[in-house]
Structure formats: structure tokens, C-alpha cells
Amino acid sequence: MRVLSGVQPSGRLHLGNYFGAIRPQLELQAGHECFYFIATYHALTSVERRADLEAYTLEVALSYLALGLDPARTVFFRQTDVPEVCELAWILSCQTPLGLLERGHSYKDKVAQGLSPNHGLFAYPVLQAADILIYKSHLVPVGQDQKQHIEMTQDIQGKFNLRYGDILVRPEPLIRPEVAVVPGIDGRKMSKSYGNAIELFGPLKEARKRIMSIVTDSTPVEEPKDPARCNVLALLRLMAEPQEVADWEDRYRRGGCGYGEAKKRVFELYEQTLGEARRRYEELSRHPEEVERVLADGGRRAREVARQTMREVRAACGLVNVLD
Ligand code: ADP
Ligand code: TRP
Numbered sequence: 001m002r003v004l005s006g007v008q009p010s011g012r013l014h015l016g017n018y019f020g021a022i023r024p025q026l027e028l029q030a031g032h033e034c035f036y037f038i039a040t041y042h043a044l045t046s047v048e049r050r051a052d053l054e055a056y057t058l059e060v061a062l063s064y065l066a067l068g069l070d071p072a073r074t075v076f077f078r079q080t081d082v083p084e085v086c087e088l089a090w091i092l093s094c095q096t097p098l099g100l101l102e103r104g105h106s107y108k109d110k111v112a113q114g115l116s117p118n119h120g121l122f123a124y125p126v127l128q129a130a131d132i133l134i135y136k137s138h139l140v141p142v143g144q145d146q147k148q149h150i151e152m153t154q155d156i157q158g159k160f161n162l163r164y165g166d167i168l169v170r171p172e173p174l175i176r177p178e179v180a181v182v183p184g185i186d187g188r189k190m191s192k193s194y195g196n197a198i199e200l201f202g203p204l205k206e207a208r209k210r211i212m213s214i215v216t217d218s219t220p221v222e223e224p225k226d227p228a229r230c231n232v233l234a235l236l237r238l239m240a241e242p243q244e245v246a247d248w249e250d251r252y253r254r255g256g257c258g259y260g261e262a263k264k265r266v267f268e269l270y271e272q273t274l275g276e277a278r279r280r281y282e283e284l285s286r287h288p289e290e291v292e293r294v295l296a297d298g299g300r301r302a303r304e305v306a307r308q309t310m311r312e313v314r315a316a317c318g319l320v321n322v323l324d
Pocket of ligand 2: 004005006007008039042127128131132140142146149
């Protein structure tokens, strides 16, 4: 089984990215052939400054390596080191009905937020389909918000194969229901664009401040509280052992336990869960040349696979490229 996923270097990574996407992706390394990449071309739809794109790309690379990506086992690369993916995106765009893209949630959300859409944002799902299909990926581990993009990929793959033969592989999304939507400090989905995120490797003081300001209701300390509706417990559940979670739920139901106490525990758990990775992150950030070596090596391995697929795709479509 080939597993593939990508993450955009469009901001600093947060707990939602970690629990919803990065951790499940890294767990799959044990039994599968994994391809994980930094979606630099996709980030161009929202990141305007060159220095930001460079900094976020390095941050994503450092974060994955610090969190346990094993470059000996997993092909880890920058999307831009495989430019063939843009060629495939064009070919696939000729199989993609406009109506399919017009129904895109992510595109519609961004337009609703007031962003004036460019063609890249509209065509974003086609490039994502090319990312997935060029490596003939079987499984795509992502958070819930990416489900529609994978379904669009399935549609596009189906149309391509119907016209040109059995060339591209139908991928399936892999979404863990228990971490599908990690809430941010205001209770909405944690997202860099909502300003409600707790960063993975930002300053500890800032993380503490954010955790202490998680929005709760105004139930007094002594009153019973509903553990199912608390944003603090939602984060605690992701990091604590099951017995500890059960104890907190019990204390909430009985009353006498304040939200402040639970928030302090969430901060401790945050430090424990990410402490080791934070040390590796700092260590690795002193060796950017090592990170560059890993990405370049991953890029070469990924490109080999992509070029082979492109030869098959071009031949099937009747496109000639005598140089590749
Ligand atoms: P953001 O919403 O902060 O811009 P991205 O869209 O870059 O995050 O998401 C990168 C990956 O992390 C995707 O697979 C996405 O599904 C996952 N992800 C992002 N936020 C969350 C969240 N709050 N809960 C679960 N998964 C998330
Ligand atoms: N759209 C994804 C996100 O915002 C990133 C991405 C780009 C991706 N290409 C992909 C994810 C291919 C999975 C597979 O999170």
C-alpha cells in the first residue's frame, strides 16, 4: 500500500495539524511505503511574501523531522522538486468539470471570507489530485476538512481512466474520527486562519497564555459541568491516558473542579507530549543543511516515480515528449 499526504507551508503548525494529520501520518510509517511532502505550490495561493514561504517551508520540514519522520523509511520532499506534478495538473484539468470545482467547500469558504479568488485557488483541487495520482497512491491520511478534495480526486481519476484506460489508481481517504476536528481556543476548528491555534513549537509562554485563555462557559467551580461540551477537556483527551480522562470527566460531573485547574493540566500535558520533539526541533534548526539533504534526497526518489507515471500518462493521451 502506498500512502501519501501533503501539508501546506502557509503558517506555523499547530495542535490541530499534529493530532489531525501529522501524528496519524507518522504512525503509518511502520507498515507502509509513505510519501509525505511540503505543498509549496499550493501555498502560493495564499502566501505572498517570498521570505514567508521560505520560512514556513523550513518550519514544516523541521517539525516533521522533529516529530519522528524517518527519512530512511519515508520519502519526504518538497512539491516543487517534482515539477511534473504541474504538468499532470494541466492534463487532469482537461478532465475536470467546472461544476465540480465550483462546489469546492474550501474555495467557497475563502471567497466567503472576502478573499478575492485567483485561478490557482479555484484550481487547487486539481493540483491536489495530481499530487495524489502521480504517485499512484492508495491511501491519503488527512483531517476531515480534506475529505471533499479526496473525493474530487476520485472523480477526476475515474474520468481519466474511463477515457484513457486503466492507468491511474483510485485513492481512498483515511480519516481518524476521534481526531477529525481538533477545536481551537474559541471552540471552532483549530486553524491558522482563525487565530485560535496553539502552535507546536512557538514560545512556551505564548502556548501557556493561549491554553489559559481557552473559552469556557461561566459555570461556577462548585457546580457540575458537562464534560462532553468543554473545549479544555477536548484537548486534554488528546494527550492524557484514558484513566486520567475518565477521572476528569468524573470530577466535572460531580462539581467542585474549576476550568482553570484543567487548563493548567492541559499545559503540562502539552509540554510533556511535545517536549522531546521541541528539543529535536531546536537541535535540527542549527543544521539546516541536514534538512536540505533529506528533502533533496526525497525529491529525487519521488521524482523517479512521478516521471514513470508521466511517461504512461503522456503515451495514453497521445502527447509526445521525446526528451524525457
Ligand atoms: P489550517 O486549517 O490551519 O490552514 P491546513 O489546512 O494546512 O490547516 O491543514 C493541514 C492538515 O492538518 C490537513 O490534513 C488538515 O485536515 C489537518 N488539520 C488542520 N486543522 C485541523 C484540526 N483543527 N483538526 C484536525 N485536523 C486538522
Ligand atoms: N490541501 C491540503 C491541506 O491544505 C494539502 C495537500 C496538498 C494535500 N496536496 C495534497 C493533502 C495531497 C493530501 C494529499 O491540508
